[in-house]
Amino acid sequence: MKRYIYTLLLGVLCCTAVQAQRMLPGQKGLELSAGTLSGRQPGSNYFLGAALTVYGKSGHYQLYGLEYDREQAAYKGRYLPLETYMAEAGYSLRLLSLARKHINLNAALSAVGGYEAINRGTALLPDGALIRSEEGFIYGAGGRLSLEAWLGDRLVVVLQGRSRLLWNTSTDQFRPSAGLGLRFNF
Template identity: 35%
Template sequence: FYSVYKGGANTWSFGGEYLQTYKPYGAKGRIPVAQFTGEVGYNLHLLSDYSQTFHLYGGVSALGGYETVNWGKQLLPDGSIIQAEDAFIYGGAVTLSADIYLSDHVALGAHIKERFVFGNDTGHFLFAYGLHLKYQF
């Protein structure tokens, strides 16, 4: 992701994301569902400590992209056919993220995100979390 800082430490963010989840199938089977999305969002600076080494952000974003179910293969090994099809998707997300600055230019962070995705057959709400490393020029 690429972020642009605005007044009050708020940011605009632009980027792409790959998310792979698995839908359960049968006793031990799983069907992969992959999403490739582009995202534009605004992050509001919520809190920071006195030394400015810790920052907490809340954000909203719009997203759009493509979802593939079982990498486009509708026939499963047991002969079943997947009814869900690959699709163009759109939606939004809400995010809560925290950054801890290790130096003037490097920050380590964590985020949680709830994505609201429409246009697909596999579900509309996806929870994601992760770690990130930021470098500021």
Template identity: 45%
Template sequence: MKRLHLYIIGLFLLSLTMKGQRLIAKQKAVEINAGLLLNNSNNKNCFISTALTIHSGKGNYSFFSLEYMRESENYKTVAIPIDTYIAEAGYSFNLLADRKKNILINFSLSAVVGYENINKGEQFLFDGAMILSECNFVYGAGGKLSVEVYISDRIVLLPHFKTKALWNTSRNLFTPSAGFGIRINL
């Protein structure tokens, strides 16, 4: 009976000193992000994205994401919708981390391609005015600064700031945004 108690106490002490394995090479994760576009004061401008990440060790990882951005421009009494669909691929570099890898600061660079749809493809407005901007395929680059907070070995909270430089658009070259996400390590 004493042996059983010693085994239980030993397993308990061993479990206190064990650490989970994080940031293992080739570990995959699924991520969901949402936030606001910071290019003007309209709070209806937002985005939502989903991503697949593949860790390469030491806090670095590659990622592939799909994003939907919804913006609107005011014209008289109506808001003209601008929808942008984006595919993104990039690599994230770990800049700073604590010893136990509970909090990491990462910087990401990415390539971006997508499609920008203005007013659902309709050129004329309710009063007969014509929109001179056209729907286009867009391309460019992106950068993101994120703070990754590990709640557990599988769940990560991701507040972040990012910007995209999009060419072939009739809108602003840079699209800054701030958001929050959650990642689930598989």
């Protein structure tokens, strides 16, 4: 975590001389992110995501993303994979920013839908136990609070805290996470 904070601070120091126009209406960006899910087994729960952002007026933007989540549940000395494939569409509001827009604080709400797979579809375990939870389609809503630091005219580092509330799931309905992303604006 210290490494992420140092990277963010380095980015802030490097971008103080940049005075280009940013967050222009219609400007698009591609964001790649990764992070950790708070869950059962620390260190092995993670997410990977890619998102398209489309800026509107006043630095607000639309967000369209795809994400892969992987958790591991412990069972008698082995770990069962819990995988989720999700798509999301939402809107992010710029809450605060510095005068030159080097650092922004944004809040987003989104709709989420996807598919959840438990133990890669295998219900019978090697010891004869049967998984009673079912895999299937899930849906819900998500919230995100992000701190965005511009490293240049087109490069943005995104530090984010997120939570999702999912229905039709066999595992955790509330899923908080934290991550780091890199956005390139076209």
